[in-house]
Amino acid sequence: MKRIILTGGGTAGHVTPNMSLIPRLEKEGWSIFYIGSYNGIEKQLIEDMNIPYYGISSGKLRRYFDVKNFTDPFRVSKGYFEAVKLIKEINPSVIFSKGGFVTVPVIMAGRRKKVPTIIHESDMTPGLANKISMPFASKVCLTFPQTLRYVSNDKGVVTGTPIREELLEGSAIKGRQFAGFHNKLPTLLVIGGSLGSRKINEVVRKTIPNILKQYQIIHICGKGNIDPSLTHLEGYTQYEYVKEELSHFLACADVVVSRAGANTISELLALKKPHILIPLSASASRGDQILNAYSFKEQGFSYVINEEHLNKTSLVQGLNDVYNNKEDYIFNMNDTKLSNGIENIIALINDLKSTV
Known part of the structure; x- marks a missing residue:
């Protein structure tokens, strides 16, 4: 046996x-x-x-x-x-x-x-x-x-x-339905990790007026990080944590903003999702996320913003670059044999x- x-x-x-x-x-x-x-x-x-x-x-x-x-x-x-x-x-x-x-x-x-x-x-x-x-x-x-x-x-x-099989079986239609989105704007998915990210949450929320001109936003912000003042904002939905819905949210996402944990970036690679990586700073880790992110950047898979450089301007610039060049990012991700x-x-x- x-x-x-x-x-x-x-x-x-x-x-x-x-x-x-x-x-x-x-x-x-x-x-x-x-x-x-x-x-x-x-x-x-x-x-x-x-x-x-x-x-x-x-x-x-x-x-x-x-x-x-x-x-x-x-x-x-x-x-x-x-x-x-x-x-x-x-x-x-x-x-x-x-x-x-x-x-x-x-x-x-x-x-x-x-x-x-x-x-x-x-x-x-x-x-x-x-x-x-x-x-x-x-x-x-x-x-x-x-x-x-x-x-x-x-x-x-x-x-x-x-890679978890269920992540490869998401439905873009179900993702938009879960989020309550009805218009045809592209979807931005923001993932700060299981505990969320204070810096990412803060900058994304400060930039919402600019982002909503071009995207609908699904924001997974971590436990205890829901902002009640944004609950009824059209085109923006926030969650502390998702489980079954994640595969559907990934399926409907046109661009993803994420930390650079190895499992997460491998999932983005397998799904061929254009993305921005914001690695955890060296002061808060052993620096592995920074190395992961820049390896993916060198291979043409990712756009990277260091956490200390993350602000409204750099985020909007990153989103514009990734969305306008999304076919190039997808081509590079399709060209690797390490997707799963x-x-x-x-x-x-x-x-x-x-x-x-």
């Missing part, structure tokens, strides 16, 4: 690519098991898909000083022995990891039990958890060709990022399984 352990957690970005693989794995007859943290975001997401879920101890691995740095290694050590026990019980053919600190003991345990292990790195530069895990992995899947320089030997494989990583990753999983 084909058995696979998926692991990944801590943020939605470390879970959703695994969720994208599950339907295809099930179609191919794989029995799927998931290892995550006891109470991480991944637990509810995976249990909602009726996949057997097992929690282990995990500790955060930090580059900075924190008193927990003295206790978390013991949690990681405990998680390692818990993972060894689970791997022995499940007896998988392959382990696939999307990253996050909970995955480190799982990958190390997989190496001890001689199970082929695959890591997926979405960003241009590997996160700390994946850096630690790479020596123990059989293969490392990558979104960006530039990331190959960080992977030793012949482990690196440029596969792209797996599911096929490449499934093939690699099957190849490793056949070598066991």
